[in-house]
Amino acid sequence: MKIFRLILIWFLLGLFLTAGILPGRSQIPQSHLANAQNLVQQGKKYYQAEQFSAAVNNLQQAADTFAALGEEQKEAITRGNLSLAYQRLGNWQETQAAIAKSLALLNFKYDLDTPQTWQISELDPEKRQILARIINIYGRLRYLQGDADNALSSWQLATNIYQQLEDRQGIVTNQINQIQALQTLGLYQEATKIGKTVEQNLDHLPDNLKFQVLLSLGNVYRSVGDLANSEKYLQASLKLAKNSNSSKNISNIQLSLADTWHSWGNLERERLLPIRYEYIPWRCDRNVSLSLPQKAQELYDKAENKYRQMLEAERSQFSTTAIKAQLNLLKLLITNGQWSKAQTLSQKIKLSDLPNNRTKVYSQINDAKSLACIKQHYSPEDIAWNKITRLIETAIHDTEGLQDKRAKSYAIGNLGGLYEYLALLAQQQQQKVKAQQWIQQAQQLTQRALYLAQPSQLPDIAYQWQWQLGRLLEAQGKTRESIAYYQSAIQTLESVRGDLLTINSDVQFSFRDNIEPVYRQLAQLLLQQPIPNLAQTLQIIKNLQLAELENYLRCNIKKTQALDKIVNRTHSTEAVIYPIILDEQIDVILKLPHSDELQYHNNKLFKGEVVDVLQRLQDNLAKPHTKKKVQADAGQIYQWLIAPFAVDLERAKVDTLVFFLDTPLRNIPMAVLYDGKNYLIEKYAVAVTSGLELREPKTLQREQLNAMLAGLTESRQGYPPLKNVDLQLNQISAEIPSQILLDREFTVSSFQNQLQSLPFSVVHIATHGQFSSQPEETFIIAWDNRINVNELSNFLKSRQETESEPIELLVLAACQTAKGDKRATLGLAGVAINAGARSTLATLWKVSADESPGDLLGQFYRELSANPHLTKAEALRRAQLEFLKDDSRNRPYFWAPYILLGNWL
Numbered sequence: 001m002k003i004f005r006l007i008l009i010w011f012l013l014g015l016f017l018t019a020g021i022l023p024g025r026s027q028i029p030q031s032h033l034a035n036a037q038n039l040v041q042q043g044k045k046y047y048q049a050e051q052f053s054a055a056v057n058n059l060q061q062a063a064d065t066f067a068a069l070g071e072e073q074k075e076a077i078t079r080g081n082l083s084l085a086y087q088r089l090g091n092w093q094e095t096q097a098a099i100a101k102s103l104a105l106l107n108f109k110y111d112l113d114t115p116q117t118w119q120i121s122e123l124d125p126e127k128r129q130i131l132a133r134i135i136n137i138y139g140r141l142r143y144l145q146g147d148a149d150n151a152l153s154s155w156q157l158a159t160n161i162y163q164q165l166e167d168r169q170g171i172v173t174n175q176i177n178q179i180q181a182l183q184t185l186g187l188y189q190e191a192t193k194i195g196k197t198v199e200q201n202l203d204h205l206p207d208n209l210k211f212q213v214l215l216s217l218g219n220v221y222r223s224v225g226d227l228a229n230s231e232k233y234l235q236a237s238l239k240l241a242k243n244s245n246s247s248k249n250i251s252n253i254q255l256s257l258a259d260t261w262h263s264w265g266n267l268e269r270e271r272l273l274p275i276r277y278e279y280i281p282w283r284c285d286r287n288v289s290l291s292l293p294q295k296a297q298e299l300y301d302k303a304e305n306k307y308r309q310m311l312e313a314e315r316s317q318f319s320t321t322a323i324k325a326q327l328n329l330l331k332l333l334i335t336n337g338q339w340s341k342a343q344t345l346s347q348k349i350k351l352s353d354l355p356n357n358r359t360k361v362y363s364q365i366n367d368a369k370s371l372a373c374i375k376q377h378y379s380p381e382d383i384a385w386n387k388i389t390r391l392i393e394t395a396i397h398d399t400e401g402l403q404d405k406r407a408k409s410y411a412i413g414n415l416g417g418l419y420e421y422l423a424l425l426a427q428q429q430q431q432k433v434k435a436q437q438w439i440q441q442a443q444q445l446t447q448r449a450l451y452l453a454q455p456s457q458l459p460d461i462a463y464q465w466q467w468q469l470g471r472l473l474e475a476q477g478k479t480r481e482s483i484a485y486y487q488s489a490i491q492t493l494e495s496v497r498g499d500l501l502t503i504n505s506d507v508q509f510s511f512r513d514n515i516e517p518v519y520r521q522l523a524q525l526l527l528q529q530p531i532p533n534l535a536q537t538l539q540i541i542k543n544l545q546l547a548e549l550e551n552y553l554r555c556n557i558k559k560t561q562a563l564d565k566i567v568n569r570t571h572s573t574e575a576v577i578y579p580i581i582l583d584e585q586i587d588v589i590l591k592l593p594h595s596d597e598l599q600y601h602n603n604k605l606f607k608g609e610v611v612d613v614l615q616r617l618q619d620n621l622a623k624p625h626t627k628k629k630v631q632a633d634a635g636q637i638y639q640w641l642i643a644p645f646a647v648d649l650e651r652a653k654v655d656t657l658v659f660f661l662d663t664p665l666r667n668i669p670m671a672v673l674y675d676g677k678n679y680l681i682e683k684y685a686v687a688v689t690s691g692l693e694l695r696e697p698k699t700l701q702r703e704q705l706n707a708m709l710a711g712l713t714e715s716r717q718g719y720p721p722l723k724n725v726d727l728q729l730n731q732i733s734a735e736i737p738s739q740i741l742l743d744r745e746f747t748v749s750s751f752q753n754q755l756q757s758l759p760f761s762v763v764h765i766a767t768h769g770q771f772s773s774q775p776e777e778t779f780i781i782a783w784d785n786r787i788n789v790n791e792l793s794n795f796l797k798s799r800q801e802t803e804s805e806p807i808e809l810l811v812l813a814a815c816q817t818a819k820g821d822k823r824a825t826l827g828l829a830g831v832a833i834n835a836g837a838r839s840t841l842a843t844l845w846k847v848s849a850d851e852s853p854g855d856l857l858g859q860f861y862r863e864l865s866a867n868p869h870l871t872k873a874e875a876l877r878r879a880q881l882e883f884l885k886d887d888s889r890n891r892p893y894f895w896a897p898y899i900l901l902g903n904w905l
Helices: 007-017 030-048 052-069 072-087 092-105 127-142 147-165 169-184 189-206 207-224 227-244 247-270 295-313 320-335 339-346 356-377 385-399 405-428 432-452 459-475 479-496 513-525 534-553 562-567 610-623 627-641 641-652 725-735 748-757 791-800 825-835 855-868 874-883
Strands: 574-582 585-591 598-604 656-659 684-687 706-710 738-742 762-771 780-783 787-788 807-819 839-843 900-902
Touching: 030 072, 052 356, 072 092, 072 627, 092 127, 127 147, 127 295, 147 874, 169 207, 169 247, 207 227, 207 247, 207 574, 227 247, 227 295, 227 807, 247 295, 247 320, 320 339, 320 356, 320 432, 356 385, 356 405, 405 459, 405 874, 459 513, 479 534, 513 534, 513 574, 534 598, 534 627, 534 684, 574 627, 574 641, 574 787, 574 874, 585 627, 598 641, 598 807, 610 627, 627 641, 641 762, 684 874, 706 725, 706 748, 725 738, 725 762, 725 855, 738 748, 748 791, 762 825, 762 874, 780 855, 787 791, 791 825, 807 900, 825 839, 825 900, 839 874, 855 874, 855 900, 874 900
Parallel strands: 574 656, 656 684, 684 900, 706 738, 706 762, 762 807, 807 839
Antiparallel strands: 574 585, 585 598, 762 780, 780 787, 839 900
């Protein structure tokens, strides 16, 4: 994933080298040499204090002095340090030049564009040590530039050198770096293996280094969203640190642990939150009335208790660690709607006591945003807007001495964002002149911020200012200019591809708040034009889904044109329907077979109407005795999506409808849409696509069908038995050649071994499972353990390495979407995409086998094997129609949960 992530401070300081470790020449004047070494030490202090410009000045002087004295190795080390400081300032050209010079000084043959080809020459151990550290730094540069492949290659090379030198600290540091690169590339199994290797090597490290490594692991795993492992490593680190009696170390670990619980609580909470349509970053609509899930509340409570324990134990309430804890606790209290506590805490925070560095700047902005939230929701009279404004103005002033473009741009842009919000308030109060003044000031500030944060250098903040300018220009009625800035924002976003959650611990990003609205607001602008740009709107929505899936999977997804290739076939009879849900409207775009023209219909709705209908329908579908209620709401959705095009579909002789579903619709099976007399499935075969299938379109070859069937009938891990699974698997094996893993035979290892040893075209899994908006909570149950989405994907990917043909059909029976999770089907889409299967058939809710006489999936396989020319979508349709003919099982609860994703041929 091309994304700028700042690796944690432990690594940054660990990379920072000491130039004075090598012996000097006897003929060199000691005063010159000592002066250069002092400059290095002072540069290190500036770096640790986040005064990066000052660090650059000192290190540049030191490097020049070493060059004049002919001290090539000292110069090489110092230029490596210099590149780190340039990295933190976002000066990539200077960073790369410093690294290139370092490598040249070591007489190392290299090509900066292809580090995989680097060969280690016969260098003495001293030079090898320097070389390994510089390659480590270079790997970090490539990672921050979004090149995770070459970053990984660099870190692997550095690890090899450290292994030759038997430098355990260097080995472990680079292995932790490799974990993050592998996670970014979606190689979770390899990342886990290295994590285990790091754990094994911990025994060879002294305790004072071991707890730092564990802390780094905990922070890295939090940064990639693996919060369970983050907590595990942080708890282990805390245990070791307590033995050292270092209050500073203990505080740092406790802060990280509380932050992990805080992040975990936020993830649990966000499952319930609707998508963002309109969003202004300074408008604080925290859904405080939302009932928190129990797990989220427990995690928030743990985080709050830990923050408060830290603050009670801190010797200085104004240390950097204490103030970070106060600010993070303040965010938590606001998120949780504890306004009185939040206001009391806000009055205790004294940011003026912080040293003048980037952390102080970000802290002032975070404090200002928290105060703005308290003002909007709790005590509007007690907090003046000019107090909040002064906080950001002070932050801007503090950046003057830092010469830090990132911090300065971030501060100026946020002041522009605050003025944008004040303009909105003025508009609501009918103060048009004042509103226009605020908008003009906001625009000027945002343009300054964008100038400082060039998209090619600081894309993670540049896109925010492009987006902000788009909103400001839209507010002024300058639609064409607004669209141009929105398009630039998305182009910049896509240069870093999605997951911005881990860029910086002081700058929190949320896909729902900071990324999704950019796409939706642009789509809405394009559709509001006198002649809507339908093709461009579709591309924006497709890119949004790609970004959303990459954010979920935390890796790159290769875009394909599989959807276009299928629907543009000579004998295509499929129509593709693209519903786009925006604020107060549903827009529907239709692509008919053999036509390049797109058709369009707009439904104007009341705010919240769509969400209410969809939520009610989803709740009733999962209940067996709600047929009339389901038909009422399914009928409303039919009127929105299908009715406007009914005549066109009839004329085009369409027999299959393929839906490219927007997020809120994905939890609803389209087969259940109701025209007042019939369900959609009674007229059309139905499939769902993401448009991102990784395999070329291909019809199912019946003569090559063979299956691996796995399932559980007995109760495992607290889940009830699935009594008829053995009957289901036997029915399938009677239709196609099969290997069966049932109950005790269905272990994680046996499942993996079977997948990798035999070329199955169908993999059918009948066991409890769950789809969730969190990868760690998307899983299936084997006899001995869970298999989560990343593990399942790795098993299937390992198979693909040995088999030329992919799995034709992956079936996940008895799984269900996580209750209340607005984005639960991200888990299902994640499985479908990452598995690499041509098609995936799954259930949105679990139907008890005892309640359903007969087996729909058994009928599905019978249809497939008996009719060689039948598509998978039509086979599923016929199986569902069999249920509809039977009065005892014709309710949607029994037949509607089955959905087909991917290739429907």
